[in-house]
Amino acid sequence: MAGNHASLPPLDVGRAPEGGEVGxxxxxxxxxxxxxxxxxxxVVGVALLLFFVIFSFLGPLVYHANLLQANLIDAHxxxxxGHPVGTDINGFDVLGQLMKxxxxxxxxxxxxxxxxxVVGAMVGAVAxxxxxxxxxxxxxxxxxxxxIPFLFVVLILAVKFGxxxxxxxxxxGGFSWQVPARLVRGEVLTIRERDFVLAARTxxxxxxxxxxxxxxxxxxxxxxxxxxxQVADAILAVAYVGFLGFGxxxxxxxxxxxxxxxxxxxxxxxxWLIWPVLTCIVLTVMALxxxxxxxxxxxxxxxxxx
Amino acid sequence: MTAYLLRRLGTSIVVLIGISIxxxxxxxxxxxxxxxxxxxLRASSAAVDAWNKQYGYDRPVIEQYLSYMNGxxxxxxxxxxxxxxxxxxxxxxxVARSAYLSGMALLIAILVALPLGxxxxxxxxxxxxxxxxxxxxxxxxxxxxxxGLILIQVFALSFPLLSFEAxxxxxxxxVIADWRAMLLPILTLALIQxxxxxxxxxxxxxDVLAQDYIKVARAKGLPERLVLMRHMVRNASLPMITxxxxxxxxxxxxxxxxxxxxxxxxxxxxxxDSLGKADYPVLLAYTLVGAVFVVLGNLVADIAxxxxxxxxxxx
Numbered sequence: 338m339a340g341n342h343a344s345l346p347p348l349d350v351g352r353a354p355e356g357g358e359v360g361x362x363x364x365x366x367x368x369x370x371x372x373x374x375x376x377x378x379x380v381v382g383v384a385l386l387l388f389f390v391i392f393s394f395l396g397p398l399v400y401h402a403n404l405l406q407a408n409l410i411d412a413h414x415x416x417x418x419g420h421p422v423g424t425d426i427n428g429f430d431v432l433g434q435l436m437k438x439x440x441x442x443x444x445x446x447x448x449x450x451x452x453x454x455v456v457g458a459m460v461g462a463v464a465x466x467x468x469x470x471x472x473x474x475x476x477x478x479x480x481x482x483x484x485i486p487f488l489f490v491v492l493i494l495a496v497k498f499g500x501x502x503x504x505x506x507x508x509x510g511g512f513s514w515q516v517p518a519r520l521v522r523g524e525v526l527t528i529r530e531r532d533f534v535l536a537a538r539t540x541x542x543x544x545x546x547x548x549x550x551x552x553x554x555x556x557x558x559x560x561x562x563x564x565x566x567q568v569a570d571a572i573l574a575v576a577y578v579g580f581l582g583f584g585x586x587x588x589x590x591x592x593x594x595x596x597x598x599x600x601x602x603x604x605x606x607x608x609w610l611i612w613p614v615l616t617c618i619v620l621t622v623m624a625l626x627x628x629x630x631x632x633x634x635x636x637x638x639x640x641x642x643x
Numbered sequence: 644m645t646a647y648l649l650r651r652l653g654t655s656i657v658v659l660i661g662i663s664i665x666x667x668x669x670x671x672x673x674x675x676x677x678x679x680x681x682x683x684l685r686a687s688s689a690a691v692d693a694w695n696k697q698y699g700y701d702r703p704v705i706e707q708y709l710s711y712m713n714g715x716x717x718x719x720x721x722x723x724x725x726x727x728x729x730x731x732x733x734x735x736x737x738v739a740r741s742a743y744l745s746g747m748a749l750l751i752a753i754l755v756a757l758p759l760g761x762x763x764x765x766x767x768x769x770x771x772x773x774x775x776x777x778x779x780x781x782x783x784x785x786x787x788x789x790x791g792l793i794l795i796q797v798f799a800l801s802f803p804l805l806s807f808e809a810x811x812x813x814x815x816x817x818v819i820a821d822w823r824a825m826l827l828p829i830l831t832l833a834l835i836q837x838x839x840x841x842x843x844x845x846x847x848x849x850d851v852l853a854q855d856y857i858k859v860a861r862a863k864g865l866p867e868r869l870v871l872m873r874h875m876v877r878n879a880s881l882p883m884i885t886x887x888x889x890x891x892x893x894x895x896x897x898x899x900x901x902x903x904x905x906x907x908x909x910x911x912x913x914x915x916d917s918l919g920k921a922d923y924p925v926l927l928a929y930t931l932v933g934a935v936f937v938v939l940g941n942l943v944a945d946i947a948x949x950x951x952x953x954x955x956x957x958x
Contacts, residue, residue, distance in 0.1 A: 477657055483892075484658060484937045485933075485934045486896060488899065489926070489929070489930040492918055493918070496926075497923075573786055580788045581899075581903060593786070596789070596792070597788075611792065622784040626780065
């Protein structure tokens with residue numbers, strides 16, 4: 338990204354900052370934060386994501402919309418007084434639906450990403466540390482799950498077990514751990530050869546402690562970057578499942594489902610049923626992609642420009 | 644090189660067997676026996692048990708898996724009781740149409756993304772590069788149905804140049820001839836791929852441009868056009884071979900959504916219809932076929948890369 342680095346203050350190496358804080362050399366995390374906040378796209382991404390979090394979770398506290406009772410007299414009203422984004426075909430308020438849909442999308446996104454990263458980190462750490470036959474078996478299992486088209490399995494399971502916030506999170510997360518597993522394994526393979534791991538072993542650390550205290554914390558950068566992309570992908574997956582008609586049910590709302598319903602009225606000119614929700618999906622996913630890209634640039638020392 | 648290829652082949656076979664085990668276990672867990680579909684919902688449980696016994700659905704799971712495997716090896720993908728047809732014939736009817744849609748989309752994606760990525764790398768940080776990067780970012784964050792809806796609104800409704808529904812013909816030549824109907828679905832599927840392909844192509848071209856052999860080519864006075872044509876394009880395109888292999892699962896998912904959106908009678912729409920009927924034999928068979936396609940695609944990509952890149956061949 339074309340950030341303007343001339344405007345950055347010089348690094349205070351070896352000189353006490355004016356705030357009185359004694360920090361001769363800034364820590365890696367501080368450097369990463371500085372790099373991150375100097376990236377314009379990252380700032381846009383964080384602002385957009387914050388907007389959607391506030392919009393979805395605090396919005397409904399301020400803006401009370403009727404999402405319970407169908408009202409056919411006020412059906413498909415264009416945006417206007419009382420309904421800033423209009424009403425849908427059943428007379429429900431679109432703005433209220435967008436807020437609730439955002440809640441569900443973000444909740445599933447974060448929860449699925451959490452499942453994926455926990456499973457992936459464990460598989461990757463065990464495979465990387467154990468090596469040998471354990472590594473081979475775990476990595477072949479990872480290959481198997483990488484080859485099976487993810488969306489197909491999610492759809493089949495959504496049809497069989499029904500879609501709820503919990504079930505979609507588990508299914509999407511349960512089939513997205515492969516990439517983090519590979520990334521964490523790669524990190525662990527290099528970390529485990531380092532001297533501090535040998536020192537920890539000599540001091541009597543067991544494998545579990547080694548993974549928990551030494552390997553995973555050092556692979557944290559890779560994991561944080563991946564979680565961001567996982568959230569984006571999970572939100573997209575929910576939208577896909579919803580658009581095909583197998584998504585969340587009342588009282589939950591699925592952005593993909595809203596868009597699918599709205600797309601039926603493309604020729605009727607009910608634009609407020611289509612473009613606002615489409616914008617919400619794209620901007621949320623884009624915000625997370627911006628943040629993920631910027632995090633990767635700032636956490637990976639090799640990509641850092643300083 | 645032979646040793647590498649043999650090892651690569653062995654891994655693929657192990658992965659294929661693993662996939663068949665996973666798919667069978669999933670099928671067994673959610674659809675243990677077709678007895679209810681055959682005998683009807685009002686059949687007594689004794690009749691169901693008898694049917695299961697007669698057709699071997701009461702045997703241990705391993706035995707059932709082995710006979711499922713035996714069927715697969717002999718080309719038997721199962722039977723759809725909802726359609727009263729073998730799954731194999733259902734898939735066969737539609738495979739050509741889906742192959743045309745996805746193949747054309749992949750081809751167009753490569754033909755657009757390769758020059759675009761090279762252009763962006765050569766004219767780095769120019770206005771054109773920034774516009775292309777922004778567009779790629781937006782497309783990359785967009786589900787394919789959203790892109791499809793935008794294309795329909797613009798090219799089929801606002802300016803009625805193209806059809807908003809794909810060709811409904813069952814004959815492939817007619818489908819191909821009806822390009823007005825096929826252009827939007829193909830573009831929808833292609834543009835989503837362009838977004839990720841061009842980003843990779845741009846960064847791989849930037850890497851190649853920094854190599855010493857490019858400097859040498861320039862230093863000996865070769866015109867820039869020849870530097871790019873002879874020395875950069877081929878080297879920068881190598882990672883694309885792997886990327887195309889890795890993009891196959893996305894292509895399958897995009898195919899499903901695009902066929903649904905444009906009502907195109909292909910494999911994706913068959914999968915969608917089968918979801919509505921909870922026709923698990925078809926759903927899992929297509930998932931299996933998709934996974935096998937992905938494994939073989941990646942195998943072919945790796946072999947092609949070995950052929951194309953002497954650095955790997957010698958290793």
